[in-house]
Amino acid sequence: xxxxxxxxxxxxxxxxxxxxxxxxxxxxxxxxxxxxxxxxxxxxxxxxxxxxxxxxxxxxxxxxxxxxxxxxxxxxxxxxxxxxx
Amino acid sequence: xxxxxxxxxxxxxxxxxxxxxxxxxxxxxxxxxxxxxxxxxxxxxxxxxxxxxxxxxxxxxxxxxxxxxxxxxxxxxxxxxxxxxxxxxxxxxxxxxxxxxxxxxxxxxxxxxxxxxxxxxxxxxxxxxxxxxxxxxxxxxxxxxxxxxxxxxxxxxxxxxxxxxxxxxxxxxxxxxxxxxxxxxxxxxxxxxxxxxxxxxxxxxxxxxxxxxxxxxxxxxxxxxxxxxxxxxxxxxxxxxxxxxxxxxxxxxxxxxxxxxxxxxxxxxxxxxxxxxxxxxxxxxxxxxxxxxxxxxx
Numbered sequence: 001x002x003x004x005x006x007x008x009x010x011x012x013x014x015x016x017x018x019x020x021x022x023x024x025x026x027x028x029x030x031x032x033x034x035x036x037x038x039x040x041x042x043x044x045x046x047x048x049x050x051x052x053x054x055x056x057x058x059x060x061x062x063x064x065x066x067x068x069x070x071x072x073x074x075x076x077x078x079x080x081x082x083x084x085x
Numbered sequence: 086x087x088x089x090x091x092x093x094x095x096x097x098x099x100x101x102x103x104x105x106x107x108x109x110x111x112x113x114x115x116x117x118x119x120x121x122x123x124x125x126x127x128x129x130x131x132x133x134x135x136x137x138x139x140x141x142x143x144x145x146x147x148x149x150x151x152x153x154x155x156x157x158x159x160x161x162x163x164x165x166x167x168x169x170x171x172x173x174x175x176x177x178x179x180x181x182x183x184x185x186x187x188x189x190x191x192x193x194x195x196x197x198x199x200x201x202x203x204x205x206x207x208x209x210x211x212x213x214x215x216x217x218x219x220x221x222x223x224x225x226x227x228x229x230x231x232x233x234x235x236x237x238x239x240x241x242x243x244x245x246x247x248x249x250x251x252x253x254x255x256x257x258x259x260x261x262x263x264x265x266x267x268x269x270x271x272x273x274x275x276x277x278x279x280x281x282x283x284x285x286x287x288x289x290x291x292x293x294x295x296x297x298x299x300x301x302x303x304x305x306x307x308x309x310x311x312x313x314x315x316x317x318x319x320x321x322x323x324x325x326x327x328x329x330x331x332x333x334x335x336x337x338x339x340x341x342x343x344x345x346x347x348x349x350x351x352x353x354x355x356x357x358x359x360x361x362x363x364x365x366x367x368x369x370x371x372x373x374x375x376x377x378x379x380x381x382x383x
Contacts, residue, residue, distance in 0.1 A: 019144075023147065026151055030154055030155075030158060033158055033162075034158065037158075037161065037162060037165065040165070040169075041165065044169050044172075048172060048173075048176065051176045051180065052176070054180070055176070055179060055180055055183060058180075058183045058184075058187065059183060061187075062183065062186060062187060062190055065190050065194065066190060069190070069193060069194060069197060072197065072201070073197070076201065
């Protein structure tokens with residue numbers, strides 16, 4: 001009886017260890033996917049920051065060009081004699 | 086028609102506004118779901134922890150937890166993918182808009198620079214540009230340019246009903262210089278012609294009010310009238326002596342009609358009329374003389 005109980009306990013421990021390993025595998029899969037998701041989010045943040053930086057630079061350049069154009073047009077409208085044929 | 090054409094435009098615009106509004110609403114909902122997912126995951130983790138410690142069927146709790154974790158991860162990936170796609174799309178759209186705006190600003194700058202350069206360049210170099218207009222009209226040299234300018238000034242000074250000039254040659258030169266086509270060969274031809282003209286003829290020509298006739302064919306057809314009438318006249322030699330048409334004939338019969346003087350062209354009608362009148366009077370007097378001699382004989 002004691003011998004059979006020992007075998008049953010060993011089988012139960014084996015089953016428990018296997019279940020534990022299965023749980024660990026599942027957790028590793030979940031953590032791996034979460035890490036991939038995190039990496040994707042980091043990459044997305046970098047690309048979005050880069051795009052926003054280039055967009056900001058373009059908007060700054062456009063703003064300067066428009067300011068220059070505005071100054072030129074204002075100067076020309078202040079001196080209409082330049083445009084009288 | 087205009088309202089019918091405007092209706093689809095407004096419909097398209099309203100559809101575009103509605104679609105963009107729906108997209109923005111969906112995007113905001115996705116962001117809200119992502120924010121709520123965090124709290125849901127935390128609450129789910131607490132619930133499964135309590136269930137695992139308090140419940141007897143731990144294996145069932147673990148399996149439920151696994152299923153929930155998988156679904157939660159898939160749901161999170163889905164949400165994140167949707168949100169990142171929308172953010173990417175919005176960013177690309179804004180980049181395209183900025184590129185289009187850059188292009189339009191570049192076009193405006195180009196138009197402005199052309200406009201500015203045109204007007205300022207014309208203001209700064211107006212005289213040179215006016216001169217360069219006439220360079221294409223065979224005014225390449227400075228002498229030609231000055232001659233043309235003097236001719237224009239002389240044209241402005243002179244009037245068509247000007248008085249009879251004292252000296253023929255300078256007056257003719259001044260009168261011919263404002264010719265519409267001031268070319269050196271024309272001037273040489275004019276000078277040779279005017280040098281052969283008698284003083285009386287030149288004085289009569291200056292009286293002519295029409296300095297620039299338009300019909301050049303008149304100069305070719307006009308001299309034929311006195312030539313045709315000349316053989317019929319018995320005293321053509323006398324008429325020729327009184328109204329010397331030989332220089333005029335030699336000038337008008339030239340093959341180069343553009344070298345003819347406008348004054349010469351205009352002078353032929355009055356000259357021919359006078360010539361015909363003189364011939365007729367001469368013929369009449371000659372006839373009378375012949376009649377008288379005939380009567381005397383008989």
